[in-house]
Amino acid sequence: MGVDKPGPGEELNTGAATTPRAAATVIVLRGGGEALEVLLVKRNPAQRFMGGAWVFPGGAVDADEDSRVAGVREVAEEAAVTLPDPEEGDPDGGVPPGTPFPEIPDDWVCPVCGARKKDFSPLD
Numbered sequence: 001m002g003v004d005k006p007g008p009g010e011e012l013n014t015g016a017a018t019t020p021r022a023a024a025t026v027i028v029l030r031g032g033g034e035a036l037e038v039l040l041v042k043r044n045p046a047q048r049f050m051g052g053a054w055v056f057p058g059g060a061v062d063a064d065e066d067s068r069v070a071g072v073r074e075v076a077e078e079a080a081v082t083l084p085d086p087e088e089g090d091p092d093g094g095v096p097p098g099t100p101f102p103e104i105p106d107d108w109v110c111p112v113c114g115a116r117k118k119d120f121s122p123l124d
């Protein structure tokens with residue numbers, strides 16, 4: 001069986017160079033060393049680029065946001081998961097806004113996903 005044309009996204013651009021767009025991708029993990037889970041979302045099969053593929057949530061960075069804000073927004077849009085914002089803290093859980101990760105109490109439980117502090121790893 002032969003293929004007489006390139007697949008979607010594989011066409012050669014013979015025109016002017018394409019300027020890449022800023023994008024954010026988020027890797028959401030939970031479970032720590034006990035049973036690691038990774039959040040993936042399935043792209044709509046009708047999409048021209050990578051239709052039907054399982055991917056990390058993410059997408060374009062809008063002009064009025066930075067990549068962190070875009071990543072949090074994309075996870076909410078694509079997976080209906082609200083990620084906690086360290087700048088807001090968790091006042092109900094005893095974590096004031098802006099608290100550095102090492103200062104979060106060891107018995108803290110995430111109000112969004114129910115994970116314990118030991119299930120998280122700080123990013124540098």
